[in-house]
Amino acid sequence: MLENSIFLILAIFLIGGGLTMVWSRETIISAFGFFVAMLAMAGVFALLGNSFLFLAQIMVSVGAVVVLSMMVITAINLKEENLPDEPNKLRWIFFTALIVTPFSLLMYRTLVSVHQNFAHTSEGYGSLKVLGEALFKDWVLSFEVISVLLLAAMVGAVVIARKELSDGA
């Protein structure tokens, strides 16, 4: 019962944050909706009993990604006239939603039918120890590859975003 109500509150925050993000004209309000959605997503992870992902979501997605987005938005400091004018925004959103609806129904049915087709067990789930063992035994190659990917992304971001020096100097 308590679980249901918590899920309902988190779902309202997630959907509301997502809608604000898609709907709002002001970029910083979109970013705030994104922030709320990511935070509620961390709550859903906690509700699923996965404490470490809850922490990782808050630290990485909320603490790094969303804050970085907000910092970039405020640093760019777009004026009202630099925002794209979207006169038919509501119409676009409405018709896109109309087109996407059957696809999302298909996706929902696929997910439900997939989960009905394998054995369910739930023992020893969610403890940090089990996750650490899985991460550093079976998935250690992926873990190292992710670290290389992060390094490459960092170098790439610096190269892309730096100011162009005059004439290749």
Added chain:
Amino acid sequence: MVPEPFFALATLLFSLGIIGIVSRRNLFVVYMSIELMLSSVNLVLVIFSRLRGDMDGSVIALLLIGVIAAEAALFLAIIIHLVRISRSVDSDAFDELKQAKESR
């Protein structure tokens, strides 16, 4: 635990992401919609990991959070670059790769 509401939530978030990508022209909204879609996929991974009771799905979700961080850094760098060259976040302003109908 009943997984159907969680699946419905993940599906809704993914659809919201698609709607944001297709219907908005603000680059930041496009970027955040992509992030939302990635996070909903993450949610599906965690749900399946919970249902199966093994941690492999959670480990993939954890690695995916790292990928999301890398993607965010690159995307924001690209947005900064684009804003610097044309002072706009309109995705219609960046059509240089479009098929050259009227050449300049």
